[in-house]
Amino acid sequence: MAEVESSDASGPEMFGQDQTIESLEGQQAQAEMGDMGGYDTAAMPDEMPSQPVAEAEEDTSIHVGRFSRVGPPPPKKEMSHMPEDTEFVLARSFLSSKVGGRSFSLYEHLTSIVGHVLETRSQSALENFETLSADLKRSRFQSDVPGVPTTLREVVIPGPDVELAKKQAVLFKRLSAEEAAEKASSDLGEVPDIMDLAHLWEWAGVSIDWMPLSAAASVLTRTVYQVSFGPEETFLLLLSIKKLIEDKPLKSVRLWGKIFGTHGNYIIVEAELKDGATDEDEATANAVPEDPHAAQEAAEAAAAQAKAAAAGGGSAEDEEGSRRKPMNPEEDETGLPKPKSKTINPLSREVHVGVNRYNYYVCPYAGADWVRLPDVIPEKLQAARRIHKYFTGNLSTRIVSYPAFDGTEAQYLRAQIARITAATVLSPNGYYMVDNDDGESEESNAGASIIVNPEFEGFANDQLLNLANWVHHMPYILPQGRVTWENPAARGENADGGDDEDRDDDEGSESNGAEAVEPETGPTLLSVISADEDHGDIPSWTARLCSPLSPSKYSPVMLRSTRWPGAAVVSYNDKFANIYVGFGLKDLGSPVQRFVPPRLPEIQREYATGEGAEGNAELLLEQLDPTIEQEKAFEDEKKAKEAEGKEGGEDAEDAGDEEAEED
Amino acid sequence: MSFLNSEDVPAFTLAGFTLNVEERATLFASLAIKKDQEKLPSIHLWGKILGINQDYLLAQSVSATSLFERKYYYTLDNLNWYQLPEVTPEERRQADSIQGRFFGDPSYEHTVPKNHEDPESSETKMREEKRLAATISSINYDVEIVPRGAYYRDLNRVVRKNPSFQGTPHLLAERCSRLPKEDFGQTHCYMHFRDGFEVTTRTLTERINKFDDAIDIFESIENDEPKGVWSVQAEVGGTVAIVRSLQWPGHTFIHSASPLRFTSFYFGTGQKNHNIGFML
Numbered sequence: 001m002a003e004v005e006s007s008d009a010s011g012p013e014m015f016g017q018d019q020t021i022e023s024l025e026g027q028q029a030q031a032e033m034g035d036m037g038g039y040d041t042a043a044m045p046d047e048m049p050s051q052p053v054a055e056a057e058e059d060t061s062i063h064v065g066r067f068s069r070v071g072p073p074p075p076k077k078e079m080s081h082m083p084e085d086t087e088f089v090l091a092r093s094f095l096s097s098k099v100g101g102r103s104f105s106l107y108e109h110l111t112s113i114v115g116h117v118l119e120t121r122s123q124s125a126l127e128n129f130e131t132l133s134a135d136l137k138r139s140r141f142q143s144d145v146p147g148v149p150t151t152l153r154e155v156v157i158p159g160p161d162v163e164l165a166k167k168q169a170v171l172f173k174r175l176s177a178e179e180a181a182e183k184a185s186s187d188l189g190e191v192p193d194i195m196d197l198a199h200l201w202e203w204a205g206v207s208i209d210w211m212p213l214s215a216a217a218s219v220l221t222r223t224v225y226q227v228s229f230g231p232e233e234t235f236l237l238l239l240s241i242k243k244l245i246e247d248k249p250l251k252s253v254r255l256w257g258k259i260f261g262t263h264g265n266y267i268i269v270e271a272e273l274k275d276g277a278t279d280e281d282e283a284t285a286n287a288v289p290e291d292p293h294a295a296q297e298a299a300e301a302a303a304a305q306a307k308a309a310a311a312g313g314g315s316a317e318d319e320e321g322s323r324r325k326p327m328n329p330e331e332d333e334t335g336l337p338k339p340k341s342k343t344i345n346p347l348s349r350e351v352h353v354g355v356n357r358y359n360y361y362v363c364p365y366a367g368a369d370w371v372r373l374p375d376v377i378p379e380k381l382q383a384a385r386r387i388h389k390y391f392t393g394n395l396s397t398r399i400v401s402y403p404a405f406d407g408t409e410a411q412y413l414r415a416q417i418a419r420i421t422a423a424t425v426l427s428p429n430g431y432y433m434v435d436n437d438d439g440e441s442e443e444s445n446a447g448a449s450i451i452v453n454p455e456f457e458g459f460a461n462d463q464l465l466n467l468a469n470w471v472h473h474m475p476y477i478l479p480q481g482r483v484t485w486e487n488p489a490a491r492g493e494n495a496d497g498g499d500d501e502d503r504d505d506d507e508g509s510e511s512n513g514a515e516a517v518e519p520e521t522g523p524t525l526l527s528v529i530s531a532d533e534d535h536g537d538i539p540s541w542t543a544r545l546c547s548p549l550s551p552s553k554y555s556p557v558m559l560r561s562t563r564w565p566g567a568a569v570v571s572y573n574d575k576f577a578n579i580y581v582g583f584g585l586k587d588l589g590s591p592v593q594r595f596v597p598p599r600l601p602e603i604q605r606e607y608a609t610g611e612g613a614e615g616n617a618e619l620l621l622e623q624l625d626p627t628i629e630q631e632k633a634f635e636d637e638k639k640a641k642e643a644e645g646k647e648g649g650e651d652a653e654d655a656g657d658e659e660a661e662e663d
Numbered sequence: 664m665s666f667l668n669s670e671d672v673p674a675f676t677l678a679g680f681t682l683n684v685e686e687r688a689t690l691f692a693s694l695a696i697k698k699d700q701e702k703l704p705s706i707h708l709w710g711k712i713l714g715i716n717q718d719y720l721l722a723q724s725v726s727a728t729s730l731f732e733r734k735y736y737y738t739l740d741n742l743n744w745y746q747l748p749e750v751t752p753e754e755r756r757q758a759d760s761i762q763g764r765f766f767g768d769p770s771y772e773h774t775v776p777k778n779h780e781d782p783e784s785s786e787t788k789m790r791e792e793k794r795l796a797a798t799i800s801s802i803n804y805d806v807e808i809v810p811r812g813a814y815y816r817d818l819n820r821v822v823r824k825n826p827s828f829q830g831t832p833h834l835l836a837e838r839c840s841r842l843p844k845e846d847f848g849q850t851h852c853y854m855h856f857r858d859g860f861e862v863t864t865r866t867l868t869e870r871i872n873k874f875d876d877a878i879d880i881f882e883s884i885e886n887d888e889p890k891g892v893w894s895v896q897a898e899v900g901g902t903v904a905i906v907r908s909l910q911w912p913g914h915t916f917i918h919s920a921s922p923l924r925f926t927s928f929y930f931g932t933g934q935k936n937h938n939i940g941f942m943l
Contacts, residue, residue, distance in 0.1 A: 591763030
């Protein structure tokens with residue numbers, strides 16, 4: 001025991017040391033042996049050990065004398081000369097050895113038993129000795145598998161709320177003074193004051209899901225599982241949006257709304273890139289939709305890619321188009337066909353040439369990572385108009401539908417967002433004005449650019465009830481799926497998507513096979529919503545005072561779209577806010593609500609040759625199967641042809657046809 | 664508890680809708696007055712149906728003798744509540760075939776299209792008030808749900824609220840961390856809150872491993888057709904479950920274990936989704 005004390009309270013660790021240290025200890029002890037007598041009685045109690053184990057051992061050494069009356073007396077006299085004997089060192093090293101990879105030695109075990117007995121001062125220590133020993137042993141059980149907790153202790157697996165809290169805690173980090181100064185100097189994008197807007201939305205009966213608060217709950221040491229609702233969650237969302245702005249080169253963002261899925265929801269923000277900034281997410285976001293496609297063909301990946309390259313059709317071109325797009329902002333001037341729509345930002349984008357559309361970011365809950373949605377592809381937008389499906393909440397889900405959508409939910413979501421935005425984003429008449437500097441583009445509705453009217457004074461609340469005082473400030477999406485019309489005939493081979501003539505963006509699709517030569521037109525930008533077509537037998541907008549009891553000056557005004565249930569605009573004097581909270585689906589019509597998928601095409605006819613044979617199964621000629629000899633002969637012939645090198649081109653063509661069919 | 668109280672309203676912000684300050688301030692006062700006037704045992708807010716010209720706010724009163732006997736009330740001005748008429752099953756069927764929006768005018772006459780199964784039938788008219796009553800009772804019958812175990816049937820075969828119900832297991836904190844993620848979306852924990860469930864061989868075989876005569880007194884929503892007609896989501900780190908009916912979009916059921924709350928609210932246009940088969 002004496003050695004343990006003298007080795008400077010690092011006791012427990014020292015047990016594990018090898019022989020050289022042991023002997024060192026011995027020597028040290030030897031040197032201190034002189035005052036052994038006083039040590040035992042007087043010096044010890046004064047010493048305040050820092051480690052509990054050391055304490056236990058200390059106690060042991062103090063009280064050995066007392067216990068000696070019961071057990072065989074530990075011969076003090078012997079001890080005083082023991083260290084001189086190498087036998088003691090040997091015995092001790094034997095006791096403290098950890099044979100067979102044990103993590104605990106017998107010596108340590110005995111020490112802890114004695115320590116425990118002395119700590120508890122149990123009168124029945126002798127009776128319970130075996131149990132005590134077993135218990136202590138068990139409490140030290142450790143599994144061989146790393147990371148596995150001991151089986152005998154209660155294990156707390158952190159719940160999902162902890163995960164959530166950890167994610168959200170990132171948002172709570174404060175900046176140091178220097179960082180803050182740096183931030184302030186760099187021009188950060190504008191964070192919308194959604195705390196304020198939330199107040200407006202509440203008046204309209206809309207809530208943007210004031211998300212999980214368990215993070216706040218744990219932080220504020222409220223009952224962790226207590227659910228409460230309030231501005232805390234809005235605040236989290238605000239922080240989350242702030243982080244998005246800090247991370248990405250965004251000029252401004254708008255909380256667009258929320259779309260419910262069957263398994264999860266999307267919180268959506270609409271963001272505007274800074275002038276001249278590059279969007280590094282763009283490639284990844286737009287590549288996402290191709291991924292599942294590639295995964296499907298993973299087995300034949302290389303071959304498939306080669307095929308696609310050879311085919312040069314469908315998907316490959318879409319992809320190409322969407323990638324090329326940002327490089328080529330003046331595509332309208334050149335009139336060159338691009339199978340790519342642009343969601344033009346009418347605000348100041350046209351003034352500064354550059355990226356001129358909104359990006360959309362989604363996340364499932366405040367604090368989660370924001371994911372950038374891919375850009376709209378006109379064909380996908382057209383397809384989205386033809387289907388009527390719930391979202392699932394998982395962006396990578398492939399949409400299974402008739403008529404086929406052929407894409408992931410990310411694309412479907414983006415298309416629906418574009419449609420909803422174009423149809424339901426409103427501003428008071430006069431808030432925006434057409435920017436006359438851009439004279440040339442005024443003619444086409446998409447080309448016109450609008451700026452905030454500095455002289456706009458706002459309407460009184462009761463005037464806002466009048467639908468004539470509201471205008472669309474997002475460009476109308478043409479049936480083509482684009483904002484600016486482009487001649488599909490000039491587009492060449494891929495006229496497939498272009499000549500679908502949905503005459504009305506909002507009225508679903510009617511496709512006639514005719515070539516679209518006449519440019520599609522739609523309502524111009526800033527057209528008044530009272531001019532919107534009625535939705536069946538009902539008006540397309542309903543306006544209401546949120547609080548009929550308050551003086552109209554204090555009552556916000558709400559407009560709801562009947563065509564897109566869930567879309568609402570709330571305004572309060574000079575403030576207004578657009579929001580969408582819903583399933584992301586268009587109303588199917590009034591008064592009859594029926595989704596009628598297009599009829600299945602007629603069954604293809606049997607292929608037959610000869611006059612009048614088409615479609616007539618009886619005239620089909622039955623062929624004999626080739627014999628093995630014939631097949632072999634054919635193979636040989638083929639090889640011979642290949643050798644001539646003529647076969648290559650044809651093969652590629654075949655491959656191309658196959659690919660086209662698959663699409 | 665299963666019926667909405669004023670303190671449950673803020674919970675529905677999670678589900679994307681809420682009542683505004685004015686409605687919260689006025690409705691519960693006017694409901695209390697109505698309850699006193701009609702000597703009702705209870706009256707609870709039921710939902711809001713968005714009309715073209717005006718919105719209906721709806722309330723229900725549960726009879727003292729049976730949980731499934733209800734009276735329905737509507738208001739357009741948040742103050743005066745009017746009772747909705749009783750509807751016959753035939754009227755309910757007719758109302759089901761009207762698909763347009765509500766107008767917010769109780770005396771508006773909707774056109775009931777011809778019944779295709781009965782060639783002799785002709786187009787008829789139905790007052791919006793009637794349609795409203797039929798819609799509410801259909802919604803209540805189709806999609807009113809409670810968690811399994813929230814109600815039990817005593818020896819006299821009377822359905823009672825279970826005072827020892829603590830919340831659906833997957834919401835209870837200590838369990839929720841151990842369940843795999845997929846288990847959150849379990850529909851077998853929720854049951855149709857409606858009369859007329861009888862134990863049959865089918866229901867027995869379905870629940871053979873966990874059948875409890877006292878609490879398995881309703882049809883589970885698990886087998887509702889089409890599959891996926893219910894959207895069950897875990898919110899707030901898995902401590903709140905939100906169950907949305909896609910058959911009657913707008914019907915939202917919310918359930919949390921602490922504080923124990925299970926209640927539903929309807930906030931929508933009052934139109935049934937007839938196209939659900941295409942949408943999942």
